[in-house]
Amino acid sequence: MRRALPIGITILTALFVLAALFFKGAIGSYLPYVLDLAILLMAAGVLVAIAFLIIRQVNKIRLNPAKSAPSLVLVFAFAVTLVAGLVYGVENPVYNRWIAAIQRPLQASLLGLSALVMVSAALKLFQRKGIDALSVSFSLSAVFFLLLGMNISRLVINPQLDAALLTLSQVPLIGARGLLIGISLGALLLALRIVFGIERPFDER
Amino acid sequence: MLPLTTNDLLALLIVLGTALCLALVHWLSGGTKNGRLRLPATAERIDFLLQNSSEEGKPVLLNLGSGFSQHPEIAGVLGLDLQRMLIHRSMTADHPSFVGSGDGVLALVSQQISRGLYRDALMPEYFSADQAGLQALGPMANLAGLLSMIPENKPSGVLLFGSFTPEYLLALDQATGTARLGVAGASTPSSQASLWLLADHSALGEDCFAPVSTKKLEKQSLVGLRAADILRVLISVALLAAAILKVMGEF
Numbered sequence: 001m002r003r004a005l006p007i008g009i010t011i012l013t014a015l016f017v018l019a020a021l022f023f024k025g026a027i028g029s030y031l032p033y034v035l036d037l038a039i040l041l042m043a044a045g046v047l048v049a050i051a052f053l054i055i056r057q058v059n060k061i062r063l064n065p066a067k068s069a070p071s072l073v074l075v076f077a078f079a080v081t082l083v084a085g086l087v088y089g090v091e092n093p094v095y096n097r098w099i100a101a102i103q104r105p106l107q108a109s110l111l112g113l114s115a116l117v118m119v120s121a122a123l124k125l126f127q128r129k130g131i132d133a134l135s136v137s138f139s140l141s142a143v144f145f146l147l148l149g150m151n152i153s154r155l156v157i158n159p160q161l162d163a164a165l166l167t168l169s170q171v172p173l174i175g176a177r178g179l180l181i182g183i184s185l186g187a188l189l190l191a192l193r194i195v196f197g198i199e200r201p202f203d204e205r
Numbered sequence: 206m207l208p209l210t211t212n213d214l215l216a217l218l219i220v221l222g223t224a225l226c227l228a229l230v231h232w233l234s235g236g237t238k239n240g241r242l243r244l245p246a247t248a249e250r251i252d253f254l255l256q257n258s259s260e261e262g263k264p265v266l267l268n269l270g271s272g273f274s275q276h277p278e279i280a281g282v283l284g285l286d287l288q289r290m291l292i293h294r295s296m297t298a299d300h301p302s303f304v305g306s307g308d309g310v311l312a313l314v315s316q317q318i319s320r321g322l323y324r325d326a327l328m329p330e331y332f333s334a335d336q337a338g339l340q341a342l343g344p345m346a347n348l349a350g351l352l353s354m355i356p357e358n359k360p361s362g363v364l365l366f367g368s369f370t371p372e373y374l375l376a377l378d379q380a381t382g383t384a385r386l387g388v389a390g391a392s393t394p395s396s397q398a399s400l401w402l403l404a405d406h407s408a409l410g411e412d413c414f415a416p417v418s419t420k421k422l423e424k425q426s427l428v429g430l431r432a433a434d435i436l437r438v439l440i441s442v443a444l445l446a447a448a449i450l451k452v453m454g455e456f
Binding site for chain 2: 022
């Protein structure tokens with residue numbers, strides 16, 4: 001019974017949401033209530049998880065003060081953000097600008113760094129992966145389609161060749177579509193396995 | 206009269222067809238023998254990583270990604286099966302493995318799984334909430350947390366399975382200096398492509414939805430893999446038929 005109840009709730013909720021999405025009408029009008037309940041439960045869950053995170057960081061500071069600089073920054077930043085959010089409200093433009101002024105440069109620097117790492121990883125591809133069909137085809141196609149993307153066809157005077165290059169530039173879209181079909185198939189199968197109770201990712205056994 | 210558009214009908218048909226295929230495979234498949242089933246390439250690497258970690262006495266870092274609270278998608282739960290496998294293997298190891306995530310709800314589910322596994326193995330005293338917790342909220346903060354976890358724990362391998370953005374290759378880049386292996390499974394083509402550059406093994410396409418090990422194949426994983434194989438053939442036939450009809454001018 002202890003295990004059957006959550007599985008039963010999962011299956012019933014999933015079937016209800018599916019039915020409400022397809023057969024709108026009378027059932028569909030109840031969908032917002034179910035979704036609101038889910039959002040409420042998730043918000044409560046996030047609060048508990050944040051409490052765990054803060055307790056863990058405070059324990060880290062208590063046990064090893066010498067190596068606790070990142071934990072101190074985290075706890076301090078969290079406390080300041082929480083207090084400011086409670087005092088001014090999360091819709092306050094000054095509060096939002098203040099948060100964005102810290103968050104955006106940090107995210108942008110991570111993005112910039114990842115672009116550099118991506119370039120360096122691409123240059124060291126053969127060293128890391130060896131020379132095989134996948135790495136060779138990946139490199140050649142990346143260079144070829146990069147050149148095509150830079151609109152190199154403008155340099156071509158021959159209209160037939162221009163048309164051929166234009167057709168070739170569609171090839172990555174076909175590949176991406178194939179990958180997306182595969183990913184959707186995997187996602188659909190996993191979702192249905194959960195809906196039918198065959199797969200229980202949340203089960204502790 | 207139901208207000209279903211053609212697209213709705215097609216989607217319903219695909220969902221019902223897939224459900225029927227899955228149900229048939231589930232009822233007709235006996236036991237857990239994989240036979241001639243094609244396992245994802247990551248399965249062997251995951252085994253190798255887990256084996257290595259127990260031999261070296263080092264932990265494995267598993268990150269479950271950004272979860273499903275902010276962007277509800279099924280890929281959020283991808284790493285939970287892998288976590289179960291990892292905890293089973295590392296229960297008696299010198300160092301426990303660490304599981305992190307960038308979503309509060311996913312972190313709680315992950316913590317519940319770890320706690321349950323330790324309790325069922327009659328060693329609840331070895332469980333600590335630090336082993337499976339919230340790293341930070343959001344993809345970038347989770348990445349920043351992971352970047353600090355790698356040098357701190359010196360793991361034998363880093364596993365990324367779930368919902369990730371391409372920037373997570375920074376974590377794999379850092380792992381190349383300390384860890385021996387990085388295995389990744391992300392649910393978007395752009396993330397799969399970028400993580401493939403630096404991961405020792407990366408699951409491509411639908412393989413990311415099957416984070417299995419070759420050693421212990423659960424029946425539910427086999428059912429999913431078998432149904433995927435059948436559906437792959439059906440989709441290919443349908444696409445071919447549609448292309449022929451298009452060329453013939455039927456559509």
